Amino acid sequence: MPRGSVSRTARLASLPLGAAGRATLGIGKRLSGRPADAVTAELQQRTAEQLFAVLGQLKGGAMKLGQTLSVFEAAVPEEVAAPYREALVKLQEEAPPMPARTVHAVLSQQLGGSWRSRFTHFDDAPAAAASIGQVHKATWRDGREVAVKIQYPGAATALMADLNQLARFARLFAALFPGMDVKPLIAELKARVVEELDYGLEADAQRAFAAAYADDPQIVVPRVVASAPKVIVSEWLDGTPLSRVIASGTREQRDLAGHLMAVLHFSAPQRARMLHADPHPGNFRLVGDGRLGVIDFGATARLPDGHPEPIGRLLRWALEGRAADVLADLRAEGFVRPGIEVDAQGVLDYLRPLLEPVEGPEFHFTRAWMQEQAARIADPRSEANRLGRMLNLPPAYLLIHRVTIGSIGVLCQLDAAGDYRSVVEEWLPGFTG
Numbered sequence: 001m002p003r004g005s006v007s008r009t010a011r012l013a014s015l016p017l018g019a020a021g022r023a024t025l026g027i028g029k030r031l032s033g034r035p036a037d038a039v040t041a042e043l044q045q046r047t048a049e050q051l052f053a054v055l056g057q058l059k060g061g062a063m064k065l066g067q068t069l070s071v072f073e074a075a076v077p078e079e080v081a082a083p084y085r086e087a088l089v090k091l092q093e094e095a096p097p098m099p100a101r102t103v104h105a106v107l108s109q110q111l112g113g114s115w116r117s118r119f120t121h122f123d124d125a126p127a128a129a130a131s132i133g134q135v136h137k138a139t140w141r142d143g144r145e146v147a148v149k150i151q152y153p154g155a156a157t158a159l160m161a162d163l164n165q166l167a168r169f170a171r172l173f174a175a176l177f178p179g180m181d182v183k184p185l186i187a188e189l190k191a192r193v194v195e196e197l198d199y200g201l202e203a204d205a206q207r208a209f210a211a212a213y214a215d216d217p218q219i220v221v222p223r224v225v226a227s228a229p230k231v232i233v234s235e236w237l238d239g240t241p242l243s244r245v246i247a248s249g250t251r252e253q254r255d256l257a258g259h260l261m262a263v264l265h266f267s268a269p270q271r272a273r274m275l276h277a278d279p280h281p282g283n284f285r286l287v288g289d290g291r292l293g294v295i296d297f298g299a300t301a302r303l304p305d306g307h308p309e310p311i312g313r314l315l316r317w318a319l320e321g322r323a324a325d326v327l328a329d330l331r332a333e334g335f336v337r338p339g340i341e342v343d344a345q346g347v348l349d350y351l352r353p354l355l356e357p358v359e360g361p362e363f364h365f366t367r368a369w370m371q372e373q374a375a376r377i378a379d380p381r382s383e384a385n386r387l388g389r390m391l392n393l394p395p396a397y398l399l400i401h402r403v404t405i406g407s408i409g410v411l412c413q414l415d416a417a418g419d420y421r422s423v424v425e426e427w428l429p430g431f432t433g
Contacts, residue, residue, distance in 0.1 A: 148232075196299055200227060213271065219294065275400065301403070326348055327348075330391075336391060363418070363419075
């Protein structure tokens with residue numbers, strides 16, 4: 001992992017500089033007579049390639065932001081999103097690896113000088129790489145196949161430095177993702193980095209999820225075999241990555257994955273007293289027996305009381321058209337600040353389109369639907385945008401909101417259809433009264 005602050009800053013600075021240079025080059029090509037559409041497509045492809053190269057090589061906060069943004073690409077108009085989709089999907093499961101000698105040094109430091117005696121086999125080539133660590137396949141001394149997750153040296157310093165720097169380049173990402181305010185997203189990532197860097201906390205979260213879903217017919221969580229502050233060893237889980245289902249999955253796979261993602265999202269707060277808070281597709285697998293495999297627990301929200309009951313109650317009242325009750329509850333929960341006057345029916349009209357997935361027994365998540373909602377809310381000329389800016393997101397709901405939106409983004413990427421209302425009826429407190 002490149003650790004020098006000057007080196008990392010220079011690489012990150014190459015993103016907006018590169019974009020500016022390509023824009024100038026594009027003007028020249030158009031003046032020389034090349035078709036505007038062809039020039040634009042070429043420039044977008046080059047930007048996508050640079051985005052992956054820079055964010056992937058730097059790992060850390062740069063790659064973390066890239067992975068987070070990849071969840072939201074379904075909200076972007078197709079003509080803008082297409083050139084970036086492949087590059088962003090690569091960020092979900094690929095990145096340049098650490099040298100083997102660095103891997104061995106971390107294992108020696110974390111598991112002891114005789115770390116090799118714990119394994120009968122260890123593959124030096126990584127099976128996957130992510131923002132702050134990479135995964136190696138190995139065989140534990142008892143014969144079990146295991147995944148060994150190893151944190152990059154210098155990840156903590158690089159993570160914070162990247163996020164501080166990327167906040168300064170937020171306008172570039174706004175150009176790639178129109179209507180999305182990247183700064184609050186970066187602020188939230190910064191607030192959670194300490195937790196994600198603590199593999200001890202992550203191992204505890206994985207143990208809690210594994211216990212909650214032990215022998216479950218729908219969700220499977222690999223058990224933790226051993227852990228240290230910068231290494232987690234857990235049972236290996238084969239399966240089809242959700243990124244592959246998104247790219248080329250069958251209708252059956254798409255619908256099954258979407259249904260199981262919803263089950264995990266709504267059941268985990270009630271069963272594990274936690275919410276899986278990193279819904280990008282690289283963290284999930286469709287296992288051969290039809291279950292959803294969950295393989296990363298670096299970001300979780302601890303909800304000791306389960307899913308907040310007011311969310312279910314607000315959804316129920318909104319679907320019943322009880323505008324006055326919805327507004328009263330929004331005020332009570334802090335979504336409408338004291339002294340702010342809003343029209344109750346206007347608030348309901350703002351919320352109702354977002355509740356279509358649970359309005360009836362069948363809903364089809366599509367990119368077009370998410371793009372329509374994003375455009376409705378992001379258009380500064382719209383009533384929805386004006387009203388949205390008057391509402392407030394209380395801190396207690398911030399992470400739940402972001403994870404819900406991210407999960408919806410994945411369902412739209414999957415193009416998943418199914419009965420989502422029944423999942424909410426079963427698991428969301430307050431929804432059924």
